[in-house]
Structures are given as C-alpha cells and as structure tokens.
Amino acid sequence: MRLLRLRQKNFRNLFTPVFAPGPGLTTVVGGNAQGKTNLLEAIELALGGELRNGLAERIAFGQGEAWLHAEIETQFGNSRLEVKLSREGREHRLNEAPASLRELAQLPGAVLLGPDDLELVLGPPEERRRFLDVLLSRFSARYRSMLSQYNRALQQRNAVLKSGFRPTSRGQGEGAPSSTRASIGIWNHELVKYGSEILSLRRRMLAKLTPLAREAYRELAPGELNLELSETTDPDRFLQTLEDNLQDDLQRGATSVGPHRDDLVILLEGREAARFGSRGECRSIALALRLAEHRLLWQHYEEAPLLLVDEWHSELDNRRRGALLAYAQSLPQAILAGLETPGTGAVIEIEAGVWSV
Numbered sequence: 001m002r003l004l005r006l007r008q009k010n011f012r013n014l015f016t017p018v019f020a021p022g023p024g025l026t027t028v029v030g031g032n033a034q035g036k037t038n039l040l041e042a043i044e045l046a047l048g049g050e051l052r053n054g055l056a057e058r059i060a061f062g063q064g065e066a067w068l069h070a071e072i073e074t075q076f077g078n079s080r081l082e083v084k085l086s087r088e089g090r091e092h093r094l095n096e097a098p099a100s101l102r103e104l105a106q107l108p109g110a111v112l113l114g115p116d117d118l119e120l121v122l123g124p125p126e127e128r129r130r131f132l133d134v135l136l137s138r139f140s141a142r143y144r145s146m147l148s149q150y151n152r153a154l155q156q157r158n159a160v161l162k163s164g165f166r167p168t169s170r171g172q173g174e175g176a177p178s179s180t181r182a183s184i185g186i187w188n189h190e191l192v193k194y195g196s197e198i199l200s201l202r203r204r205m206l207a208k209l210t211p212l213a214r215e216a217y218r219e220l221a222p223g224e225l226n227l228e229l230s231e232t233t234d235p236d237r238f239l240q241t242l243e244d245n246l247q248d249d250l251q252r253g254a255t256s257v258g259p260h261r262d263d264l265v266i267l268l269e270g271r272e273a274a275r276f277g278s279r280g281e282c283r284s285i286a287l288a289l290r291l292a293e294h295r296l297l298w299q300h301y302e303e304a305p306l307l308l309v310d311e312w313h314s315e316l317d318n319r320r321r322g323a324l325l326a327y328a329q330s331l332p333q334a335i336l337a338g339l340e341t342p343g344t345g346a347v348i349e350i351e352a353g354v355w356s357v
C-alpha cells in the first residue's frame with residue numbers, strides 16, 4: 001500500500017496543507033518540537049489508526065475542527081480516506097461514504113513505531129493486552145464481539161461483587177447473601193463462555209506472531225525472543241479459579257482472573273525482559289514486536305501496510321539502525337522521522353509545521 005497524498009487542515013501544529021511522499025523511503029527531518037511526530041500521527045489517523053490519546057488535543061490550538069484526507073494506492077486500486085475531528089468525536093469517510101473503523105480495517109493501513117513502544121516491554125500489562133486486542137480486533141469481528149460481551153459480563157459481575165460484600169466481624173466476606181452467590185454463578189459462566197474464546201484466539205494469534213517477532217529480533221540483535229500468555233485457556237480451570245477466588249473477589253469488589261488480567265510475557269534468552277534486559281535490548285524487543293505486527297498484517301492483507309517510524313535513530317546502535325533501515329527500504333513505502341537523515345532515500349525538512357512540497 002502507498003500513501004500518494006495527505007491533505008490536512010488544523011491538525012496540531014501542521015501548517016503546510018499537502019504532504020506527498022514518493023514511493024520507497026522518505027525521512028522527515030527537523031529539530032525538536034517542529035511537528036515530525038504530529039505528521040506521522042496525522043497519517044496514521046487518516047488511515048484509520050487507533051487513537052492512543054485524546055482527540056481534542058489533536059485539533060490546532062484555537063480551532064474547532066481538524067480534517068485529514070488521504071489518497072492511497074492499493075493492489076485493488078486507489079481509495080480516498082477522510083476523517084473529521086471535533087470535540088464530539090471523529091467521523092471517517094471512505095471514498096466519500098461514511099465508514100466505520102471496521103470498514104477501514106479492510107485496508108492494510110499503517111503501523112507506527114516509536115519510542116513510546118518501550119512501554120510494550122517496560123509498561124504495565126494493560127499496554128501489552130491493548131497491543132493484542134487492537135491487532136486481533138483488526139483481523140477478527142468475532143474477537144471484537146467476544147471482547148465486548150466479556151467486558152459487559154465482567155462489569156456486571158464486579159457490580160454484584162461490590163453490592164454483595166457484607167463485612168463480618170472478622171472482616172471477611174462470608175456474609176454475602178445466597179442471592180449474590182447465585183447471580184455470581186451466572187456471571188461466572190458468562191465470563192468463561194466469552195473469556196475462554198478470547199484467550200484461545202489470543203493464543204492462536206500469538207502462535208503466528210511469535211516466529212515473526214523472533215525473526216525480527218534476530219535481524220536486530222543476537223538473542224532468542226519468546227512470547228507467552230499468562231492466563232490459562234482451559235475453561236474448566238478458569239471456572240474453578242473464579243470459584244476458588246470468590247472470597248478475595250468479594251473483598252476487593254473486582255474479578256481477579258480472566259482475559260482482563262492476562263499478560264504477554266516477554267522472554268529474552270528465557271528470562272523476563274522487563275526485569276533483566278538492558279534498555280537497548282528492551283527497545284529492540286519493542287521494535288521487533290511492532291515489526292512482527294507489520295509482517296503479520298502484511299501476510300493477512302497480502303500487501304505491506306505503510307511503515308511509519310518516529311525517532312528512527314533513537315536508542316539504537318549502528319547494527320540495529322542498519323537492520324531497521326534494511327527492512328524499511330525493502331517495502332513499497334516507509335516514512336521515517338527524526339533529528340537526522342539515514343543517508344539514503346528522500347528527505348523532507350520540517351520546521352514549525354512547515355515543509356516543502
């Protein structure tokens with residue numbers, strides 16, 4: 001897939017209305033706070049990307065709305081994607097017709113790599129679950145539906161847990177009435193029904209993602225990467241643990257096991273990367289995870305998504321930079337941003353949101 005042209009109005013500090021990168025590698029170069037990240041974010045969003053943070057802050061200071069329009073070329077022909085951002089939300093259009101994010105997910109879109117990805121390795125489990133959820137939701141309508149039904153059941157169970165807890169003199173929850181226990185029993189079965197499928201869909205995707213991440217890591221650095229999920233996919237064990245943990249759950253007013261507590265365990269040479277890896281190794285793992293995402297989407301769509309790399313040089317030694325550049329150069333199109341040029345491909349300079357067209 002190729003981005004032919006991005007047009008924008010009122011997106012953060014961006015000023016030039018049109019960005020038209022050529023095929024192959026393009027690097028957007030500029031000093032700090034000139035708008036490099038903003039430009040990559042605009043491209044990602046125009047192509048239907050997930051919002052990583054708030055919507056309103058993307059609209060230029062003092063303006064009511066922002067607008068992005070992307071013309072892309074895919075193996076099936078050209079398409080036009082448009083998104084309007086206002087304080088109320090965002091509206092997408094595909095070839096002039098209103099489109100949902102689900103419809104946009106039929107296109108390969110873009111994968112944005114950046115320094116924040118370090119959180120995938122060093123951050124809390126939510127970051128890694130979100131990574132899996134966003135990726136799986138792109139492939140599978142069933143996953144999206146299971147996830148929303150599971151979340152609804154979880155909310156209900158937690159509401160019952162909160163309302164059912166009656167502390168006894170020993171501070172325990174034995175005083176929960178039998179009606180509470182009965183309705184928790186119903187929600188346990190709902191959680192197991194949807195949760196087991198979520199966990200097994202995650203496991204199936206991980207079986208495809210892991211070899212791609214290992215391959216990407218080996219290209220960047222020496223060492224054997226491995227990915228595992230922490231929660232069991234066995235429905236009987238899941239149900240048993242829900243029942244075993246009921247007392248604790250009543251006291252906490254929250255459910256302590258299930259897909260919402262799952263974690264992607266990242267191992268380098270068999271040891272947990274977040275605890276034993278160097279910062280450079282963790283950065284390389286984060287990069288390998290995103291490159292694996294890019295390769296998996298490529299397999300799925302039979303066409304490479306646009307690769308966007310923010311701060312392409314950051315915290316990477318020459319070997320790692322070389323490997324990243326080699327991958328980016330092998331693609332129909334990749335757009336890098338940073339303080340320096342890689343010495344190859346096209347260069348577009350940016351200053352105070354202005355670049356030459």
Ligand SMILES: Nc1ncnc2c1ncn2[C@@H]1O[C@H](COP(=O)(O)OP(=O)(O)OP(=O)(O)O)[C@@H](O)[C@H]1O
Binds near residue numbers: 030031032035036057
């Ligand atoms: N809604 C907005 N309206 C106008 N300007 C904004 C808005 N949001 C952010 N900015 C400004 O955009 C500028 C550029 O931000 P950006 O993150 O793109 O810089 P960058 O070139 O990637 O810099 P760095 O190299 O430091 O990461 C910042 O100075 C910021 O204040």
